Amino acid sequence: MKITSMHTHKFSVPTGQQIRDPATGELLCSTSKPWLFLKIETDTGITGWGEGTGEWLTEPVEATLHSWRELLIGRDPLPVAAICDDIQDRVPWKGGPVFGSAIAAVNAALYDIAGKAWGVAAHTILGGSRRDRVRVYSGIAMDDVEAAVDGALAIRDKGYAGVKGNPLETRTWPRDTAAVAHSTRCVRAMREAAGDDFDLLLDAHGSPTPELSLAYAAAIAPYQPLFLEEPVKVGSVAALLEVSRKSAVPIATGEKLFSLRDFLPLIEARACAYLQPDVCHCFGITGLVEIGRAAREAQMLMAPHNAGGPLALAASLTADAVTPNFLIQELQDGWFRRFGDYVEHDWSIADGHINVSAAPGLGVTVKEQDIVDLPYEPMPYRQYRHADGSWKGW
Helix, strand or coil: CCEEEEEEEEEEEECCCCCECCCCCCECCCCEEEEEEEEEEECCCCEEEEECCCHHHHHHHHHHHHHCHHHHCCCCCCCHHHHHHHHHHCCCCCCCHHHHHHHHHHHHHHHHHHHHHHCCEHHHHCCCCCCCEEEEEEECCCCCHHHHHHHHHHHHHCCCCEEEECCCCCCCCCCCHHHHHHHHHHHHHHHHHHCCCCEEEEECCCCCCHHHHHHHHHHHHHHCCCEEECCCCCCCHHHHHHHHHHCCCCEEECCCCCCHHHHHHHHHHCCCCEECCECCCCCHHHHHHHHHHHHHHCCCEECCECCCCHHHHHHHHHHHHHCCCECCEECCHHHHCCHHHCEECCCCEECCEEECCCCCECCCEECHHHHCCCCCCCCCCCCCECCCCCECCC
């Protein structure tokens, strides 16, 4: 079997959001989300699909993929990890979100081909599934207490195990105690409404100071959140470790890290409880599995990030299935309900879980005829600023 061609499809999916700063009119959210699909064809008629969705980096990722044609066309697609390593060996610069996302697309597409060629699910190639379903949660906004409660209950009623909100977004300066109080009211109200057997997760987007995050963790601890995500900016293991040691709420992080080398300092210091690589950025299924294996030695659990489309979910579930130290998977319900517009799949959500497909490859069939002419726009940039105009976001 030989690779004969490769094609990319990028298109935008509306988010349904149009939130703007009342003072400046600047976007506080993204109005659409671009997805980038890669198709690899072979001389046997077997095709593989992967996703390299890079959000604001979609165009550089796509350009990188096309620059690798000479490294892929004409090769046997079955030695998946060896091919991905070989591509990275050809350039002296290692790591980063562009290479990580481009390799992720190739990695998934090759596993898809291998599984179809051998008539098995990709997780079988990786050593076999440890579970036939994966615990899953979705997300909501926490701008308003009543809306947060309504959103949490709607997610629970759709079969998810938990809901994640974005606390401290209303802060106007680095020590905004009013933002802590508001976000705490949201958590308390959601816990009272949803009960104790529903997971609450909080994502601070890596933007608060350690001190503000610790104040917030202390305030919400009585309501037993599953974790507080990204309580500090990426870059200081010491700051992350300080928050982890002082917080009564378990800490999670990792969506802005890419290679195993990026994760090792956190693992070696056990700087948090849970790691959150994104399969679309961490060099694919192979990378996610390798990070999970290293984390297992430090008794850390995996809670992979996912902001991508259906092929990203398929790749995530493939890795989740074979990871012994897996905890929970992120999935945005609004996009999930539309996945059927882009792929044929056999997923369903019930009792807090999504099923792991046993179909060959990644277990989905892309509706190429339905996506080929979909419109694309670059992901709009958003604003996260304090009242004085200084940057407060990630």
